[in-house]
Amino acid sequence: MAKSWATLPGAGPSGTGVDLHIDLRETAARSGSGVRRALTDALREAVRGGRLVPGTRLPSSRTLAVDLGVARNTVADAYADLVAEGWLTARQGSGTRVAERAVSRPAAPPPPPRTPGPARHDLLPGSPDLSAFPRAAWLRAARKAVAAAPNEAFGYGDPRGRVELRTALADYLARARGVYADPDRIVVCAGAAHGLQLLAGVLREGRGGSPSVAVESYGLDVHRELLTAAGLRTPPLPYDEQGTRTDALPRLRPDAVLLTPAHQFPLGVALPPERRAETVDWARRGGGLIVEDDYDGEFRYDRQSVGALQGLDPERVVYLGTASKSLAPGLRLGWLVLPARLAADVARGKGPSDWACGALDQLTLAEFLTSGAYDRHVRACRLRYRRRRDQLVAALAERVPQVSVSGIAAGLHAVLELPAGAEQSAIRAAAWQGLTLLGLDRFRHPDVPRTDRAALVVGYGTPPDHGWAGALDALCEALAAVLAETP
């Protein structure tokens, strides 16, 4: 190892000076950085670390060059670099010195955000099986998409997203979800929450005062909180066993309503046809906007999927879709299909700071859709999740027959009804089994009174295949334990 050492004046640990250590072999191996860079780094580090204190005079470049066995120009250049950066000062007659302003030591970094300890099993709703991400097929699509991309795809793009993806989505959504989707009405966003955020901005700008978006009594807290943070009110719609009571819309008179018509989250029912119609009628009469969150519309097991509400009136309904359930949340890709009058407003709202989605992922998803890989993947997932659903129902029927299951015609989660008051104890019993679960109450709108209904929202799509049997077993164990204690 060809190492070079030099001792500089300064405040070393022993008070005798600073050892400047440069490993020439290592620095030569570093791509593109030479001795000059290494020397600059070493000197900067010595100042930063306090080993070279402010005011210290450095040896002349000639002296240091001899000590280190490097060219004098290399040292002179390194000095000049550090003068330009403000670490050193050079004055005629005074030589090169460490700059007078003490370089502050950076504070300790903040601790990383706390994450819960790793549970062995996880049946939280809201995530697909991440181990099922089609890595090979995705890479094949990426290879094709990147090779075929025009150069301008790598530049600053249309805030609505790549036209290739919007075209592929328009075709797919019309075919698979009955959505009326012209590419010019589509805005690509970084997931459903981002899409909702963009819409909230447009609603706030477009309506005076504090606009309101009616939401379902039980729903995703993240969406509610996002609307509230954007300055919107979120009055809850009542519900009954058939689903959300859309007949309350004329009384509540919101500016918009956020619904999950295909598969209510978390209760799992599909909005009945007459309520779909009622909602569209309300929107037409009063100019209201319907936001259709179609988060898991692709996964329906009992029959062909219920088409999107948007098809009934594309000028009154915003369709909100996402790749987070069908592919992976990590892609951060979602899409809005907008009434014509809103498409430009939302694109404008995205603005220069919000061309959020990488072009390469967009092009890859476009290729994934048009090649049929998306359909194949969704079909394979549907089989996999359906099998799990059937196993869940069978296991519960056998081991805890008192627990009834609902919301299972579609999607990646089920609602398990428990005896009144047993929700929290079931969650605790599950934690005892190393299983993370959420109860229904977690999704209750804060303005909706707590009831004595006790239920769990079980995301059976979440575990990897190899963890599914264990998670299901832990769930049954926990439920059996709780039911044994419940009178």
Next chain:
Amino acid sequence: MAKSWATLPGAGPSGTGVDLHIDLRETAARSGSGVRRALTDALREAVRGGRLVPGTRLPSSRTLAVDLGVARNTVADAYADLVAEGWLTARQGSGTRVAERAVSRPAAPPPPPRTPGPARHDLLPGSPDLSAFPRAAWLRAARKAVAAAPNEAFGYGDPRGRVELRTALADYLARARGVYADPDRIVVCAGAAHGLQLLAGVLREGRGGSPSVAVESYGLDVHRELLTAAGLRTPPLPYDEQGTRTDALPRLRPDAVLLTPAHQFPLGVALPPERRAETVDWARRGGGLIVEDDYDGEFRYDRQSVGALQGLDPERVVYLGTASKSLAPGLRLGWLVLPARLAADVARGKGPSDWACGALDQLTLAEFLTSGAYDRHVRACRLRYRRRRDQLVAALAERVPQVSVSGIAAGLHAVLELPAGAEQSAIRAAAWQGLTLLGLDRFRHPDVPRTDRAALVVGYGTPPDHGWAGALDALCEALAAVLAETP
């Protein structure tokens, strides 16, 4: 071709009925969709398009099945699907009818945003040569990164971005830019503007009233407008031939200052060492924040790059970096290196709707950095851009020696000084040559008085290699024409 036809009652063009046309071969070829899906689609389209008017009674499933030559259950299922979606109604004794609410025809889509007609040449500043994107190397890194990714990478992630990328950036930024960059202080964002937006949010929350961010007299309008839109004031700092006059900070007393120290945009000078020091002193005395926009710090030609100001005081300086110049804007990847006290605030500000960057691109960039591919790419680009700069300087010296060039020690753009008053006529003359250009005045802060200084900001990095010679020739032609007319 096995086609099936049926004639339904309704309002066809001839008033005689609706031809329902199903191409069985085509539908079978469609992945996963069968006859039932095709029939559902055809019926829905007939209602949507007004060919089946509200109230129309459909034939019984038995009759239609015979007409189409399909199983009766297929028709019954398709009817049931459309009832569930609200297109049809089914009543005991009344048969299946088209639902009464008229389905509204969607309005014509909005016209796509207007884009300027394609100029033959483009020397706009702010973009690298998009044709130089290292597609093959990027795909190699993507393959490796996707194969190696843990399953959780495909899930909802840390709002700060993937730890693999933050770690790789910390190492790279310390090595190449002298940045003190702990991974816990880094927040990945979707480009510099997004990073600035996040910072603006934190500044607005953290300080009372209407906080101010001092900006340079000439700078990126997008950044200024973004700060203004976020409710921040943006007083301009004066400048002289050495660059931005940081001695005005104590007088202006802003909450923060946004600078481009390594290579002022657009004027092209590097902030002198004593002004770097002065800025840090100001920040320390008054608690101000320095935002260092290091947009093209990697491209310096005359000497080793000027290290980042951030290294002088990591607790007072926010370092803002981007892949938009070194790789491609289309990636939408940038990074903030933050003082410890701000890192958590900014991550919180990203929130649930702003996990904006796809995990796969982040993992790919991490692999690209750690494998040395990034260094190799930057080095190759530096040679390419340096060659262009030299050609620009040589061509101007030969063909329009009256034009002086500045700001060329670094970066992807140069400032060409013109005779007073000639800026707009040069831009027009360039347009005549099919060349798109921007003048210096375009970047002037609105509060800074217009001067008679005339200059062009020429982005010589922008054209593809094959377009460079033509763009340079068009530039020289345009300048020669303007100078011939200028007294």
